Amino acid sequence: MIFIWGSRGRAKSIENGDFFCPECNGRQDMDLMHVKNWFTFYWIPIFPMGDLGKYVECKRCKATFNERIRDYDPESQAEAFEAEFSIAAKRVMFKMALADGEIDDAEVAQITQAFQNIAKREIDPADMAAELEMARNDTLTVKDYLTDVAPGLNDTGKELVLRSAIAVAKADGNVDPEEIVQIKEVIAALDMPKAYANGVLAEEGLATI
Numbered sequence: 515m516i517f518i519w520g521s522r523g524r525a526k527s528i529e530n531g532d533f534f535c536p537e538c539n540g541r542q543d544m545d546l547m548h549v550k551n552w553f554t555f556y557w558i559p560i561f562p563m564g565d566l567g568k569y570v571e572c573k574r575c576k577a578t579f580n581e582r583i584r585d586y587d588p589e590s591q592a593e594a595f596e597a598e599f600s601i602a603a604k605r606v607m608f609k610m611a612l613a614d615g616e617i618d619d620a621e622v623a624q625i626t627q628a629f630q631n632i633a634k635r636e637i638d639p640a641d642m643a644a645e646l647e648m649a650r651n652d653t654l655t656v657k658d659y660l661t662d663v664a665p666g667l668n669d670t671g672k673e674l675v676l677r678s679a680i681a682v683a684k685a686d687g688n689v690d691p692e693e694i695v696q697i698k699e700v701i702a703a704l705d706m707p708k709a710y711a712n713g714v715l716a717e718e719g720l721a722t723i
């Protein structure tokens with residue numbers, strides 16, 4: 515008598531949830547599938563022999579992905595970046611404002627306005643006061659603030675930071691040499707193409723670099 519035996523993989527859903535499906539380009543329901551190798555006898559699975567791993571299957575498009583896809587979330591990553599960018603931009607503006615000594619009310623108003631434009635939301639004055647205190651007491655430079663966020667910024671984002679810095683420098687009526695130094699530091703820290711930076715400076719009526 516001949517026995518026909520073998521093995522085959524069987525996938526079983528072990529968890530439900532949602533994830534960001536790159537195929538659907540949005541959040542979708544998913545199954546976390548666990549694949550086990552089954553011993554088969556006359557093609558009938560009899561018992562599991564080994565673990566073949568796990569994968570994620572999108573319930574909508576049925577595409578399958580490595581389990582690590584569950585950590586991928588471009589939406590929350592974008593939000594985290596937005597928050598980081600906003601903080602860096604705000605600190606840079608305060609550093610700009612502190613460059614010529616003290617911060618006057620016009621500068622605080624300018625920073626608040628510029629930051630509201632960046633953050634696209636109303637800013638709590640208490641929040642601004644706390645930021646000002648931090649900028650006043652820390653020893654970090656605009657370079658320190660921008661080094662982490664600059665690589666993730668596109669030209670428009672960089673221009674926004676630079677124009678915010680210039681707006682702050684202009685708030686008290688004239689742009690001092692210390693402020694010019696800071697603006698140059700911002701441009702360098704943003705790693706902005708020189709021609710692009712000069713275009714912005716010329717538009718703002720400042721000397722090019």
Ligand SMILES: [Zn+2]
Pocket residue numbers: 535536537538539542572573574575576577
């Ligand atoms: Zn999908």
